[in-house]
Structure formats: C-alpha cells, structure tokens
Amino acid sequence: MNRCGLLTTEKEPVPLKSIEVELQVRDHVATVVSTLSYDNKEDKPIEAVFVFPLPGDAAVCHFSATVGQTQIVAEVKEKQQAREEYDDALSSGQQAFLLEESDQSPDIFSLSVGSLPPGESASIRLEYVTELAVQADDGLRFCLPAVLNPRYQPQGSEGPSVEVTSVPASQVPYTLSFSVRLSSPRPISKVESSSSLEPLQFLNAEQTQATVKLAAGHRFDRDVELLVYYKDAHQPSAVVEAGQASAEPGSLMGDQVVMVSLYPEFPQAVTSKGEFVILLDRSGSMQNARISSARDTLLLLLKSLPMGCYFNIYGFGSTFEHMFPKSVEYSQQTMDEALKMVKEVQANLGGTEILSPLQHIYNQPCITNQPRQLFVFTDGEVGNTMEVIDLVKKNSGSHRCFSFGIGEGASSALINGLAKEGGGHAQFITGTDKIQLKVMQSLRFALQTVVENISVTWDLPKEASVTVLSPPITAIFQGQRSLIYAQITGQTSEVAEGSVKVKYSLADQDFENQLHFSLKPAEDTGLTVHRLAARTLIRSLELEDRESRGRDGAIRKKMVELSVQSRVSSSVTAFVVVNKSDGKNIQGPLVRRDIPVPGTRAFGGRTLPSRERARSDEALPSRQRRRVNEVCYRMAPRPPPEAERFRDSHSRSAPFHQVYDSLVMDMEGAEMCCRRPSSRAPFHQALSSRGRERSYKDDWSPQNSPTGPLLQLVSLQKASGCWLLDSALAAALGKTSEEVEKPKPAQVNQDVWATVLALIWLHGFKADAKEEWELLAMKAVSWLRAQNAPCMKECVEAGNTVLGCKVATNALGF
CATH class of the missing domain: 3.40.50.410 (von Willebrand factor, type A domain)
Structure with missing residues (x-):
C-alpha cells in the first residue's frame, strides 16, 4: 500500500488537499465560488471521485479546471453524452473532468477528476448561485453543507442509490477555508453562525458592506450556517438584469429578467380548526x-x-x-x-x-x-x-x-x-x-387562515411584454417572502417603470400588495438573476418530465436546451471538460480514489465495493466500471450489521460476482431477522x-419527566388550557403545596388560581422563551375568559406576591 500523502481510514491516499470557499451575498442572493485543490502523490494515475452536498435550490453555473498554467472551462451537455465523452477520454489516456447532479436528489453532486498523472496537481473551480431563505426571526439563512450523511434507499426504488464515502469529521483529510463578503441596499444589522466567526468588519460608514470569515481552528464537523440580518428586512424589492449580449433576443438569456421579492401584509387571523x-x-x-x-x-x-x-x-x-x-x-x-x-x-x-x-x-x-x-x-x-x-x-x-x-x-x-x-x-x-x-x-x-384566490398581475410599458417563469404562488404567510421571476421581452427605456400586483383573499376579505420598480438594469449583477430564473424554470420542467414518466421527449429536449443555453446544471445535463492541451496520453492503469466527506455517522455498508474493490486489480474500461458500480449500488445502502461484518471479512481481491452474490444473500437473510x-x-x-426486535440504545428513560422546568410546567396543562392546583404544579413552580394554596383569594376558583399562577410564572421567569409557550398561554387565557372569573386583578396581584414577580394584568392578555 502506498502510504504517501493524506490517507483515508482504509489507508488509501486522498488526492483532495483543500477546499476554499468564497461567499458573496448581495441582499438576499448568494454567489458561491469553491476552489478544490488536488495533488496526486502516488506513482500511478488516479481517478478521484468526490460525492458532496450542495444547497438543493442552488444553480451551478460554472465549472473549470486548471492544470499547470492551463485553465479549461467545462461545457454543459446532455448527461449521457457528457458521461460518454468523459469515459472515452479516460479510456484513450486523456485527462477529463465531470460534474453531475444526482438523478435522485438535486442537493448531491459528483465530481470526477480523471487521469491525474503521478506528481500532477489540478485546481477545480465550481460556482453556484442560490437564494437565501427567510427565517421566522427575519434572518436570511445560508448553509454551506459540509456534512453528507449516507441516504437510505428504500427497497424497490428506481435507479441506483448515491455512492457516499463518509467518515467522522475528525478524520476528513483535507482542509476548509470560508470567507464572506456582504453588500445590501439596507444596513447590515448582524451576522450569526453555528460556527465560530471572526468579528464582522464593515467596509463603509453606512454599514451596507462587510466581510467576515470562519475563525481559526474551525472543525469540519458541521454544516456552516450563516444568518444575515438587515434593517428593514421586509421591504419589497425588484432587480432587473440586462440580457446577455451574445444571446439571441427573445431567448431567456437574451432578454431582461426581473426578480421580484414581496412580503405580503395582512391581519393574522388565527383559526381553531384543522x-x-x-x-x-x-x-x-x-x-x-x-x-x-x-x-x-x-x-x-x-x-x-x-x-x-x-x-x-x-x-x-x-x-x-x-x-x-x-x-x-x-x-x-x-x-x-x-x-x-x-x-x-x-x-x-x-x-x-x-x-x-x-x-x-x-x-x-x-x-x-x-x-x-x-x-x-x-x-x-x-x-x-x-x-x-x-x-x-x-x-x-x-x-x-x-x-x-x-x-x-x-x-x-x-x-x-x-x-x-x-x-x-x-x-x-x-x-x-x-x-x-x-x-x-x-x-x-x-x-393562520389559508390565503385563497392568489393572483399576480403586471403593468409594463406597452412596448414590453412579460412571461412569468416561476410556478404560481400557492401559499402566502404573514411576513414571509414570495419570489417571482419573469422575462421581459421588448425594448424599454431606462426611465421606464413597471409594477406587479399580488391579490388574494383571506376570511372573505380581499387584499392586495403592489410594487413599483424601475426597468433600468442593475449593475454588477452579472447573470445571477438570469441563472436563478433558469434554475426555477428547469425545476418546473423536471417536475413535468417526472409526471409524464419521461415519455414526453419534448420536455426533456427543452430542459437540455435551457440548461446548455444558461449554463445551469440540471438532472439531465452535466458539465464535462477534456484536457487536450499537450496531446500526451497518460500511461498506466487508472486507480480510483473515493474522497470521503464528513458525516455525523459513517456506515461501512454505505460504501459497498468500489470499482477497484469490486473486482481484482484487473483494469476495466471506465465506462464498464461505471456500469458495474451502478449495479452494485442498487442494493439498500444501509444493510444490517450482519451484512457489514460479512463485507469486512471478505478479501478485497475477491471477484466482483462472488462478493456481490454473497452479500445479497447475506443481506436478505439478515433482513428476515429484522422484520418490523x-x-x-x-x-x-x-x-x-x-x-x-433489534433496537438502538437510547439515553432517555420513558419514566423520566420532561427536561427543564418549562416543559415540566407545560406537561401539567390540560387540553382545555387550564392547570389544576395540586402538588405537581407547586413543585413545577418551585413552591410547596401550602405556599401556593394558602394565598388563593377566597372568591377565586382553584383551577383559575392555578392557571393564573402558571401564566405569571411563564411571563415572569420564561419571557425569553415566549415564542415557545405563547400559543398554549393564549389557550389558557381563552379558558380564563370563558370562566368569567371575578377579581382577576386581585388574583394577579396575589400571584405576583407568591412567585415574587411583577407581571401586569394586561400583560397576561386578560
């Protein structure tokens, strides 16, 4: 075994040395550039295969490779054609690179670096754009998914499962660096992260531009989550982007595209039904x-x-x-x-x-x-x-x-x-x-009551027309963003304006929100809006294709054309590049190296025999090895422990069919032992x-009470919303039974008194967790109102005395 360079847990060299990620956030859109550096320290050519996660709504729009001083930009081609070009290049001794989206899940990609000669280095540049989701606290969420846990493939599912090699985060043999640049028309309030960050650095007095990066010593043990907060985050906006000069007028890439961001406002009508x-x-x-x-x-x-x-x-x-x-x-x-x-x-x-x-x-x-x-x-x-x-x-x-x-x-x-x-x-x-x-x-x-009869209407200058690219809006929630992409065809002046209006009904009342915007194209956006719009349209076409079960060839053809034209990835296309710069053929059998990703769990059964393990060291044409691999991974990717032990006990040099057949038989037998x-x-x-049955050890006993005083109090509430005056309530409030029963006003019912005490405790001691208990407190207040209880002000004052609080009666919602 050649042990030079970084090694996996199975003592195989890992050619991926580092990942550098640069994130640029413009308002609520992110552009991500990842640079992956490879180095072959072995004495034979290798094929490095890296299966990794990306945000599921990302639009991958650039893929290139730099070998020596030569940079080669990949082309987007129909997926099968791209695979064949890649395989043919490797079979003929050429260097090639392939990036493709999983057929089963759009958040998993496979990057193949083929025929990297001994001592050779290569740098891969991958770029994608994505929208930032709005959280309930108004933060914009970006997630750089570092962890890729193996996916469970149900028995009988169509297609091969995704091949995943995962190891504990502490054993990932390459480094990650991550830096962020933010810009917005509104001031940046703060940036938070699940990972340690260096202090936020503002670049101007208005605080509309800033930089931040991961703190030193970051461990590759979790996804990197970033929450960006702006002042006046709920302002509607529209960005108009000019078409690509080289694209044909009338096409998606040749016309202007507008991205409209709306935040509908309406009364928060609450329903008790459902x-x-x-x-x-x-x-x-x-x-x-x-x-x-x-x-x-x-x-x-x-x-x-x-x-x-x-x-x-x-x-x-x-x-x-x-x-x-x-x-x-x-x-x-x-x-x-x-x-x-x-x-x-x-x-x-x-x-x-x-x-x-x-x-x-x-x-x-x-x-x-x-x-x-x-x-x-x-x-x-x-x-x-x-x-x-x-x-x-x-x-x-x-x-x-x-x-x-x-x-x-x-x-x-x-x-x-x-x-x-x-x-x-x-x-x-x-x-x-x-x-x-x-x-x-x-x-x-x-x-919230369901919003109905949603419609979107546009008002543009008469020389322009609009084609909506987004699916119809089917749901609107108070304060949540609705994004709309549309293609604008025709000539418009830079001083012209347009508007978009959203109408909807709520509880038999009609509402509308309207946004006026300039048709002057924004600067420095590149083709970000166009690519996000293309991604949106491609996803809609993919859904149509699945609904037709692939029988409508016109849909697939349109997807391929749109993906190639916009250079945005899809389930039916892939990025491929062949290095023909020096004209030299790479000599020697090609060895595959699966690059591990960090996982919260690493299951041996998920990495069933790779191309090299599945057969002896006999060299196979790359295309044939791919077919072998696909057949192998049709099995459930999480076999029971019996199958894992079987796999580990077999020699890696065993012929493929022996390992495969024996493993299938063993898995079937193990499955019989694990019936549910x-x-x-x-x-x-x-x-x-x-x-x-086989079960997993858990660290919680069913007899234990809910964790924490808040949940302990919550567990005592009745379905109607009230609490009972008993020893359990007293204990949850941190008092004795006598301490909570004796001060009760004489004319107040016991359940009313208990419920008031519980509400005072929530407001007085758990105000910071109000969003967690607010709904059940509303139910308690409704119950109290229905009781028509007398002397509520006196009751609250007595409750404050018992608990040592100063909660006002009106704060409780009576």
Whole structure:
C-alpha cells in the first residue's frame, strides 16, 4: 500500500488537499465560488471521485479546471453524452473532468477528476448561485453543507442509490477555508453562525458592506450556517438584469429578467380548526439526543393545539406506525393517551422510508371543515427524494406541509421541497438551535387562515411584454417572502417603470400588495438573476418530465436546451471538460480514489465495493466500471450489521460476482431477522412486541419527566388550557403545596388560581422563551375568559406576591 500523502481510514491516499470557499451575498442572493485543490502523490494515475452536498435550490453555473498554467472551462451537455465523452477520454489516456447532479436528489453532486498523472496537481473551480431563505426571526439563512450523511434507499426504488464515502469529521483529510463578503441596499444589522466567526468588519460608514470569515481552528464537523440580518428586512424589492449580449433576443438569456421579492401584509387571523398530522422520523439515525428532543417537542406541540381540532401521530423507519387508526378529535382523553405513547417513542424503526406513510396519510379522507396540516420531522437521510416531493406535490390541494430538517446533513432538497410543494414552511434545526422554538414558529403559520384566490398581475410599458417563469404562488404567510421571476421581452427605456400586483383573499376579505420598480438594469449583477430564473424554470420542467414518466421527449429536449443555453446544471445535463492541451496520453492503469466527506455517522455498508474493490486489480474500461458500480449500488445502502461484518471479512481481491452474490444473500437473510411490526399496527401494539426486535440504545428513560422546568410546567396543562392546583404544579413552580394554596383569594376558583399562577410564572421567569409557550398561554387565557372569573386583578396581584414577580394584568392578555 502506498502510504504517501493524506490517507483515508482504509489507508488509501486522498488526492483532495483543500477546499476554499468564497461567499458573496448581495441582499438576499448568494454567489458561491469553491476552489478544490488536488495533488496526486502516488506513482500511478488516479481517478478521484468526490460525492458532496450542495444547497438543493442552488444553480451551478460554472465549472473549470486548471492544470499547470492551463485553465479549461467545462461545457454543459446532455448527461449521457457528457458521461460518454468523459469515459472515452479516460479510456484513450486523456485527462477529463465531470460534474453531475444526482438523478435522485438535486442537493448531491459528483465530481470526477480523471487521469491525474503521478506528481500532477489540478485546481477545480465550481460556482453556484442560490437564494437565501427567510427565517421566522427575519434572518436570511445560508448553509454551506459540509456534512453528507449516507441516504437510505428504500427497497424497490428506481435507479441506483448515491455512492457516499463518509467518515467522522475528525478524520476528513483535507482542509476548509470560508470567507464572506456582504453588500445590501439596507444596513447590515448582524451576522450569526453555528460556527465560530471572526468579528464582522464593515467596509463603509453606512454599514451596507462587510466581510467576515470562519475563525481559526474551525472543525469540519458541521454544516456552516450563516444568518444575515438587515434593517428593514421586509421591504419589497425588484432587480432587473440586462440580457446577455451574445444571446439571441427573445431567448431567456437574451432578454431582461426581473426578480421580484414581496412580503405580503395582512391581519393574522388565527383559526381553531384543522387536522394536524405529525410524521416523526424514528429511524436509527434519530437515536439518542435527537429522539429525546423530538419527544419534548411533541409534548409542547400537543399542548399548543387548539380545542376543536383533530390530530394523529405517525412514526416511520423501514416501516411505519400510527397512534390512532384515523385522526381523532383533540380532547383531554385523546391528548393524555397520545402523551403516554409519546413518552415511549424510540428511534428503533430501521431505515428512512417516508414514502409509504405519506401514501397512507393521503389515502385517509380529509375531515370536513378541518384543513389538513402535515408536520414532517426527519434528519433527511432519504434516497428517493424526488419521489417523495412529487407525492406531496400531487396531494398539495388537500393539505399544507411543514417540514423540519433535524441535525447536520439533513437534505435541503427534501426539506425545502416538501414545504415548497406542500404550500408550507421549512425549518432546519442544527447545532444549538432549539427545535421547540422553530416548531412553534411553524405552528403559528399553520394556524393562520389559508390565503385563497392568489393572483399576480403586471403593468409594463406597452412596448414590453412579460412571461412569468416561476410556478404560481400557492401559499402566502404573514411576513414571509414570495419570489417571482419573469422575462421581459421588448425594448424599454431606462426611465421606464413597471409594477406587479399580488391579490388574494383571506376570511372573505380581499387584499392586495403592489410594487413599483424601475426597468433600468442593475449593475454588477452579472447573470445571477438570469441563472436563478433558469434554475426555477428547469425545476418546473423536471417536475413535468417526472409526471409524464419521461415519455414526453419534448420536455426533456427543452430542459437540455435551457440548461446548455444558461449554463445551469440540471438532472439531465452535466458539465464535462477534456484536457487536450499537450496531446500526451497518460500511461498506466487508472486507480480510483473515493474522497470521503464528513458525516455525523459513517456506515461501512454505505460504501459497498468500489470499482477497484469490486473486482481484482484487473483494469476495466471506465465506462464498464461505471456500469458495474451502478449495479452494485442498487442494493439498500444501509444493510444490517450482519451484512457489514460479512463485507469486512471478505478479501478485497475477491471477484466482483462472488462478493456481490454473497452479500445479497447475506443481506436478505439478515433482513428476515429484522422484520418490523405491520405498518398499520398502532403504537401500543408495536411497543409491546419490541423486546424481540433489534433496537438502538437510547439515553432517555420513558419514566423520566420532561427536561427543564418549562416543559415540566407545560406537561401539567390540560387540553382545555387550564392547570389544576395540586402538588405537581407547586413543585413545577418551585413552591410547596401550602405556599401556593394558602394565598388563593377566597372568591377565586382553584383551577383559575392555578392557571393564573402558571401564566405569571411563564411571563415572569420564561419571557425569553415566549415564542415557545405563547400559543398554549393564549389557550389558557381563552379558558380564563370563558370562566368569567371575578377579581382577576386581585388574583394577579396575589400571584405576583407568591412567585415574587411583577407581571401586569394586561400583560397576561386578560
């Protein structure tokens, strides 16, 4: 074994030495330039294959390679053609580079650096643009996904799974540097990150330009998340970008394109109706802290639901379970029953197959006058991303979907796609984020009355026409951004103006928001807006293509033409470049090196035999090796431990068919030992049989009380919103029973007194967590109003004395 240079855990040299990332943020759009430096320290030519994550909504728009003093810019070509050019170049001894998007998930890319000669260095430049998502606290979120956890490929899914080589972050054998430059028409308030940053440096007195970078000593153990805050963040805006001079007039790249950003404003009407269906990931990757936090979150969520609604809870892994046969009305009895089962929830259902439970939910009839709201909690390790998103899209007319990506490496394509196609809102919970806070933010959106009859109209000079490129707006939430891309055809003067108007209905009232904007093209935007618009249009065409199951060749042809014209990646194209500069053929058999990515878990079963391990050292043409690899990866990428031990015990030089056949047989046998309960079994039936099953060790006991005084108090609230005056409440308030019972005003009911005490405690001691408990406090206030209790001011004053607080009566919302 050649041990020179950096090594993987399997003692293979790693030719990737460093990744340098430069991020430029202009208002709410980001341009990312990544430079990957390769160095072959071996004595034979290599093919370095790097499978890595990118934001799911990114538009990859540049790919080039620098070898020696020569820079070669890649071309965008139809994917199969690009693969064949790459394979043919390697087979003939030429150097080539290939960048392609995964067929299963648009947030995973594969970069192949082919025929890097001994002692040779190469530098790869990759550029993409992306929109920054608006968070509930008005921050704009950018995420540089460093972690790529292996994705679970359900049995029977179409196509090969993505090949992922992941190792613990501490063992990643290359470095990462990350720098940011920000510019905005509005002052920059602050920049926060899940990683340590150096101090923000402002570049002008107006504080509209700044730089920041990762602090020294950054560990490659998490996604790099950046939150940018502007003053007056909710100002609507429009950016007009000039067309490309070399492009044909009338084409997307040749015409002007406008990007409109709107923040509709309307009264926050809250509904007490709804069917709330919670779909919780209980796969093995959710074990320990994740599932414990999920249990606490379910407690808070169940307590915050309004009276009169309906609910159900599903758990999924390799199979799925449901708490009730169908959604039940929210009451004290059903809430108590649900909470009892929630305490016993474990991350013990195997893989991550979300498609089947979704199909089961959609097959349940909707409840009249109870709009369905679906909450999906998952770490996003799903291989059939597009199948799942398409299913949500197909059923978008019957529900809204709110998605939550838990932990590092959650698929942005899945989480954002579920919310976008389901007309809901997406949240990511990473690092020290509080999942309860983000879930409550989304619950507020779910409780907003559905906005209907949404329409968009344009007013432009008569010599110009507009073609909307974005899908129709299907969901509007108070204060959340709506983005619209449109192509402007025709000649317009720089002093001309246009306007766009959004109309919609809410609770039988009509609303509209209008934005006037200049048609003068902005400066220094390059082709960012055009490429984002092209990406938006390409994604819409990809959806049409999947709906037609690829039978409409015209759609695929249009996708290829648009991708090539705009130089934006797609599922049907790839970037390819062949180095023909020196005309020399590279001699010697080609050795593949899989470059590892950081993962929160590294599963040996995910890296089944590579091209070199699958066969003996016999050289194969590159194209044939690719086909072998695709066949191999059709197996489930997370086999049971029995299969992992089998793999490790076999010689790497074993012929491919022996390893493959034996592994398949062993996996099938192991699967028989790991059967799950029926997917339609209720929670309590599945829990009773769990002793016979393989399970994952968890660090939480079902007998333990919820963590923290806040959740302890929340756990005591009744479904109606009130609290009972008992010893448990006294303990949660940090008092004895006598200390809370004796000061009660004589004319005040015990439950009223207990509820007032609980509300005073929340306002007095947990004001910083108000967004977490505000909804259940509103329910408590509604209950108090219904009691028509006397002497409320006296009651609050007495409660303040007991708890040592100074909470005003009007602050409680009476």
